[in-house]
Amino acid sequence: AQKVTQAQTEISVVEKEDVTLDCVYETRDTTYYLFWYKQPPSGELVFLIRRNSFDEQNEISGRYSWNFQKSTSSFNFTITASQVVDSAVYFCALSEASSPFGNEKLTFGTGTRLTIIP
């Protein structure tokens, strides 16, 4: 069975500091997908990134970057120069590509509540 662990329940940093959110996953499949979603206080879930198991290149998007390490089954997310608008709950998720229709269900971690202090 697949599992996603986000050990950090809550993190608080002062604005402009860098912060890394950890994500460790477990799966028996060789083909799988990893995701990060942001849930601001309004409640909607915002897609941030998708990474497949064959692509270990790190990704950078503005102040956001992601480090995928297959050897340690980790997919960590770093926010550089954090801003108050980054305050949200961040979820890491995993899906296994076992269906001909596409990815199967998402298994979510328990989320990390990030608070940026102005």
Next chain:
Amino acid sequence: SAVISQKPSRDICQRGTSLTIQCQVDSQVTMMFWYRQQPGQSLTLIATANQGSEATYESGFVIDKFPISRPNLTFSTLTVSNMSPEDSSIYLCSVEPGRETQYFGPGTRLLVL
């Protein structure tokens, strides 16, 4: 991506009643998913709904409690039946256009008194 709307956005209901949540997508999609997020918790998949077939429920969720309809490729409903306070949650639908990423609706915040 996809634009997803849900109705209602929030509701307060009495125990023992039922609520039907609607999910509308701006494009045709094969699979639609319904998730529950209990207060302060992560998201848990309730069921997967494909058009033209019965929904597939995850362990711990049953059709009598959460009946789902999927009449076409852009619409689905989830009913929360015979509600109790434990059903107070955010209910989210999601879709997966193009076999890549699941996009989520804005959610329905349900409070059961």
